[in-house]
Amino acid sequence: VEDIPGSRSASDPQGRAASSYGVSTLPDFPLYEHQAAVADLVLGGKNVLLTSGTASGKTEAACLGILAKGGIRARDPCQVVFLYPTKALSNDQWQRLMNYFFGYSACRFDADNPKRRSEVSHSEVVLTNPQMLIEHLKFSTPFVAFLNNLKFLVIDEIHLYSSFQWSLLLSYFNLIKKRGLAAQVILLSATLGNPLHLCEVAGSWLGSPIIHVQGKTVAAPAQRYRITSRVENLAALLERLVSAYSEDEGSTLVFLPYRSWADYLCSQVNNDAVVKHHGSLGVEERREAEESLKRGRAKVCLTCKTLQQGIDIGSISRVVQVGLPETVAEFWQREGRKGRLPDEGLTESILIPGNNWDAGLLTNGQRYKKLTSMPIESTALPMRSMATILFDGFYSSIYRVPIEAETLQLASRLGWLNSSIDFEAYMIPNETPLRVEPTLDGEKLFQSLSFYGFGRVPLLHKGELVDEMSYGEAVRAGLPGCILQVDGMPYVVGGWSKYPATPDPDLKIYLETPEDSPYASIADEMRKGLIFSRVQFDPQAVSVRKLRGAFSEVRLRPASIDVCRIAEMKPRKIASRPVVPAPELPLYTNCFVSEAIGATEEEYELAVHAVVHAMREEFSIPLNTYVHIVATGGAKNMALIYESSWGDTHLLLSRKRLLESAASFLQAPVEELLLPRCHQTFKGFLDKKVAKKILEELICLMTTVEGGGAR
Numbered sequence: 001v002e003d004i005p006g007s008r009s010a011s012d013p014q015g016r017a018a019s020s021y022g023v024s025t026l027p028d029f030p031l032y033e034h035q036a037a038v039a040d041l042v043l044g045g046k047n048v049l050l051t052s053g054t055a056s057g058k059t060e061a062a063c064l065g066i067l068a069k070g071g072i073r074a075r076d077p078c079q080v081v082f083l084y085p086t087k088a089l090s091n092d093q094w095q096r097l098m099n100y101f102f103g104y105s106a107c108r109f110d111a112d113n114p115k116r117r118s119e120v121s122h123s124e125v126v127l128t129n130p131q132m133l134i135e136h137l138k139f140s141t142p143f144v145a146f147l148n149n150l151k152f153l154v155i156d157e158i159h160l161y162s163s164f165q166w167s168l169l170l171s172y173f174n175l176i177k178k179r180g181l182a183a184q185v186i187l188l189s190a191t192l193g194n195p196l197h198l199c200e201v202a203g204s205w206l207g208s209p210i211i212h213v214q215g216k217t218v219a220a221p222a223q224r225y226r227i228t229s230r231v232e233n234l235a236a237l238l239e240r241l242v243s244a245y246s247e248d249e250g251s252t253l254v255f256l257p258y259r260s261w262a263d264y265l266c267s268q269v270n271n272d273a274v275v276k277h278h279g280s281l282g283v284e285e286r287r288e289a290e291e292s293l294k295r296g297r298a299k300v301c302l303t304c305k306t307l308q309q310g311i312d313i314g315s316i317s318r319v320v321q322v323g324l325p326e327t328v329a330e331f332w333q334r335e336g337r338k339g340r341l342p343d344e345g346l347t348e349s350i351l352i353p354g355n356n357w358d359a360g361l362l363t364n365g366q367r368y369k370k371l372t373s374m375p376i377e378s379t380a381l382p383m384r385s386m387a388t389i390l391f392d393g394f395y396s397s398i399y400r401v402p403i404e405a406e407t408l409q410l411a412s413r414l415g416w417l418n419s420s421i422d423f424e425a426y427m428i429p430n431e432t433p434l435r436v437e438p439t440l441d442g443e444k445l446f447q448s449l450s451f452y453g454f455g456r457v458p459l460l461h462k463g464e465l466v467d468e469m470s471y472g473e474a475v476r477a478g479l480p481g482c483i484l485q486v487d488g489m490p491y492v493v494g495g496w497s498k499y500p501a502t503p504d505p506d507l508k509i510y511l512e513t514p515e516d517s518p519y520a521s522i523a524d525e526m527r528k529g530l531i532f533s534r535v536q537f538d539p540q541a542v543s544v545r546k547l548r549g550a551f552s553e554v555r556l557r558p559a560s561i562d563v564c565r566i567a568e569m570k571p572r573k574i575a576s577r578p579v580v581p582a583p584e585l586p587l588y589t590n591c592f593v594s595e596a597i598g599a600t601e602e603e604y605e606l607a608v609h610a611v612v613h614a615m616r617e618e619f620s621i622p623l624n625t626y627v628h629i630v631a632t633g634g635a636k637n638m639a640l641i642y643e644s645s646w647g648d649t650h651l652l653l654s655r656k657r658l659l660e661s662a663a664s665f666l667q668a669p670v671e672e673l674l675l676p677r678c679h680q681t682f683k684g685f686l687d688k689k690v691a692k693k694i695l696e697e698l699i700c701l702m703t704t705v706e707g708g709g710a711r
Contacts, residue, residue: 004222012036021068025102034215035061047210049187051195053217054336058188063100066152078146080125083155087112090127092311101125112283131451150183159192163380163647167387170205177207178401191329193378193620201381220339226351228363245300246273250317252300257323258488262302273299308333317347323354329376378620380649386551387646416442448505461511471503475585481561483533490526492517499583536560539631539638550590557582591642592701594694604630604639607694614661655703662695
């Protein structure tokens with residue numbers, strides 16, 4: 001048990017309230033120091049990034065500055081645009097913003113409200129999400145024309161966005177600059193690891209500086225409990241806890257790893273005081289759950305990620321985390337959902353291990369303390385990443401705005417834009433933009449673009465959409481014969497609709513249940529999570545073509561699908577099926593390849609994980625930023641480590657620090673190494689010297705500057 005003290009933000013030294021700024025539609029509360037600072041900066045025409053803990057009035061700070069500055073013209077659409085990461089958060093904030101912007105029209109424009117285009121045409125305030133914005137930018141719809149009126153762009157929960165997603169936002173900032181729009185940008189976050197760096201990069205693309213304001217978390221005192229032993233029957237424990245908490249006076253929020261767990265527990269407990277809230281539910285069902293919590297009718301809410309953000313669900317006195325999230329930022333977001341008022345009284349949180357990775361952290365006090373004291377992950381953004389350059393090229397071709405020579409040259413070399421420009425002589429035109437057209441391949445790629453990546457591939461079971469995965473994930477782990485966990489349920493990939501030469505928007509993946517698959521005899525073990533698959537690639541057929549820096553076209557040929565059972569010491573292969581026909585599949589990514597004669601698969605795995613952990617330890621880069629493929633067999637063995645998105649995060653790394661940290665990671669006994677999302681448990685006789693040689697080679701490939709980070 002840990003005792004956690006409460007905290008409170010500092011008050012404005014001048015003792016000002018909202019009415020001091022001539023704003024009557026906001027509650028006339030005494031302002032926190034950071035709220036007054038944001039309002040003053042917005043009044044002065046500045047762009048702002050506010051980082052402040054949960055329940056510290058970030059939305060009120062932004063609205064106060066906008067309303068105090070004024071200048072919003074009646075019935076001119078899209079003068080104030082709020083971007084939220086989820087529809088649930090947008091829906092929650094809508095009524096609140098309707099009250100704050102009383103006298104103006106405010107509407108939601110998202111997938112749940114797609115028919116509101118007529119409302120958008122006369123709404124001064126619009127709530128939407130980045131995916132909706134990108135879709136309309138791609139096709140230059142009337143909504144984009146309305147954005148010519150933009151005065152204020154507010155982006156909330158910015159820590160949730162990956163480097164790839166930030167690349168899309170930055171290219172939109174650049175479009176704002178090139179089109180000469182005098183819009184102010186206000187960025188909000190509760191958990192952001194590198195605010196000053198983000199201000200520098202985003203301000204560069206926007207063409208005007210962004211000023212950082214730091215606030216403080218508002219929280220009641222709490223006690224945190226962690227279970228320090230393996231839970232043999234997790235389902236039974238959760239049923240007992242949920243049943244008991246449903247009789248409590250306070251409300252409890254239970255974060256689960258899978259939506260199917262929430263559905264199962266809700267049906268098992270069968271109590272009106274227990275509700276569920278996740279992305280697979282309809283809008284009305286989610287709203288009803290939120291309202292039940294707010295009114296006190298519901299005492300327990302079972303959720304996954306939809307309630308990690310600041311949706312108003314009333315007072316929460318307890319948070320239960322079943323399984324640790326992938327990032328430290330998510331951990332603190334969840335913890336911040338309880339005790340949002342300093343005088344709320346003692347609250348509590350409970351940490352329950354959900355898998356071997358969680359158990360290894362929670363049962364070891366030293367590891368747990370290290371986890372909770374780690375800095376929050378950084379948003380890794382080089383000044384000019386591969387993705388921002390390419391998106392800038394696409395938008396320039398659509399909106400006929402000036403295009404930089406580097407952008408044009410790279411996109412042309414990739415075969416995505418048509419151009420016959422003399423690059424050496426070309427300068428950004430001052431008046432007439434060049435007419436640049438996408439090629440057919442470029443057009444297909446751009447059509448497959450969403451805010452969540454290139455080439456999102458639908459996963460279908462009996463014609464029903466059950467999930468999506470990126471094209472890169474599909475190549476690495478979603479080939480026919482692979483076993484996929486979709487929301488905690490096992491499926492087997494039955495087939496692809498086609499093997500495309502490039503990421504294709506028409507690609508579909510068809511799933512089968514274990515009982516209907518070739519693995520029917522081990523269906524029970526699959527449902528218990530004891531069986532997994534991995535794709536073996538032919539190392540002789542791997543080819544890498546460098547296109548710019550580390551950005552490459554990688555061609556892979558799958559050789560077989562290995563089906564493995566998780567055992568005491570290491571996975572044991574129980575079946576292998578060849579991939580017939582064996583297609584040659586392309587990946588476009590920042591890729592680094594290591595070849596070591598005689599190295600085993602385990603030594604490659606250990607080396608790659610040491611590198612990934614070093615990036616997290618030294619530079620706060622999230623563990624899931626890089627993924628890897630190990631290809632062994634025959635005379636040529638190799639490991640490919642590559643970015644799951646196109647963020648160019650390797651440009652931020654320091655060779656010296658990375659080498660020292662990765663070498664330190666290897667000092668621990670191999671039995672004690674904790675590797676997230678890795679089925680591998682290493683044997684005591686593993687040769688660390690070979691692993692160290694591999695990681696040194698990878699780090700030297702990934703970094704260019706000795707001893708200091710490269711931008």
